[in-house]
Every structure is written in structure tokens, then in C-alpha cells.
Amino acid sequence: MTSTDATAPHASEAIAVAAERRWAIIVALIIGLLLVMIIFTGVHWASMPPSRVETIDPRKLHVEGEFVENNLGTAVGADGKVTVRLIAQQYSFEPQCLVVPAGVPVTFRATSTDAIHGFLVDRTNANVMLVPGFIATFTATFDKVGERVMPCHEYCGTGHEAMWGRVQVMAADEFLAKAKGGERMSCVPR
Numbered sequence: 001m002t003s004t005d006a007t008a009p010h011a012s013e014a015i016a017v018a019a020e021r022r023w024a025i026i027v028a029l030i031i032g033l034l035l036v037m038i039i040f041t042g043v044h045w046a047s048m049p050p051s052r053v054e055t056i057d058p059r060k061l062h063v064e065g066e067f068v069e070n071n072l073g074t075a076v077g078a079d080g081k082v083t084v085r086l087i088a089q090q091y092s093f094e095p096q097c098l099v100v101p102a103g104v105p106v107t108f109r110a111t112s113t114d115a116i117h118g119f120l121v122d123r124t125n126a127n128v129m130l131v132p133g134f135i136a137t138f139t140a141t142f143d144k145v146g147e148r149v150m151p152c153h154e155y156c157g158t159g160h161e162a163m164w165g166r167v168q169v170m171a172a173d174e175f176l177a178k179a180k181g182g183e184r185m186s187c188v189p190r
Contacts (some may be wrong), residue, residue: 025051037151054134054137056111056133057133058114058132058133059178061087061113062113067085067111068170070184071085072184073099073182073186074098074106075179075184075185076179077172081105081107082101082105082106082175083107083108083109084098084106085110086119087110087111087113087115088112088117089117090114090115090156090163091159093152093165095165095186095187096166097166097167097168097186097187098166098167098186098187099113099167099175099178100144100169100175101169101176102143102145102169102175103172104172104175106139106142108128108137109136110130110136111132111133111134112131115132115156116131116132116156117130117152118153119152119153119168120152120153121150122149122151122188124140124142126140129154139152147166147168148167149164149165149167150166150167151164
């Protein structure tokens, strides 16, 4: 056995130890970065999602403010933006069926009258919890024309399984032609 053969295991062991040390440092830095991000986000948003910033009195929803019955549904504002307002209540959504344009950003403003409800539109990123006393606001764009289901995905009582709604996505030009009247739109004519 030569002297180089005797030192070979020690050299490869030193290389392995150095590589393991580098990877341990890299992993520790990644974990540290993730912890800093979690702490920053928790403090920055005051441990609450941003949709819970706006509050409302759930006892007065149907009487005054933006969630009165004739203001629910889809409308195009003077600025051309499409807004949907809806209320969740045991065991239905009001309106039960929404009409939205394809390819256009739609802002949803929703709340609950009585319990925590889930609002989800099938095959989209529209997914939010509706909490009494808070207005959930989010924007979604619907890519394809067609009908989507809108179930409540948060258990809200014994009738929860029947709490479904629909979203009809129509071509943008067809939607804008129907919206010219300035009225709130839903699948069911008023």
C-alpha cells in the first residue's frame, strides 16, 4: 500500500463533510427565510386575511347599504368595471344564479347574514369564506363561456348539502349588450 492510498479515504471524507456542511447551511438559510416570511406576513396582515378589512352590520343587510335586494347581482359601473354583489344565508345564495362576462375581470363583493359560508366557483380561483359582519372582496376572470357550479363549501347547518348556486359565463359582447340598461343582472329576470 502506498502513502497516497492511505490518505485517499481521508481526502474523500473531508470532501463529503464539506459538501454536507454546505448543504446544511443552505437548508438552514432556506428555513430561516421561510420563518422570516411567515412572521412578516402574520404581522403585516395582523393575522387576518385582507378580505376581512371591511365590516358591515349583518342585521341591516336587507334594509340599507349596498346589499339591499335590488342591488344584488351583476352590474357594470360607470367606470366600465363589472361588480357582483351577493349574500349567503342558510341555505341559499342571493341571487341564486349569477351572470358574468368571459375574459373580463369581475369583482365580487359578498357577505353572510347568519353563519360562516364558503363561496367557491367551480374551475376558477374564486374561493373565499363569507363571515357575518365582514365583506369579502376579490376579483376573478372567467376564461370560457358556459355554466359553473357555485357550492357552499363550509358546513353551515343541516341544509348545507343543498346550498348550491350557478354562474353563467357569457361572451363579453353579449353580456355588455344585456348590461346596457344599467340594472343588476342575474339568470332569473326580475
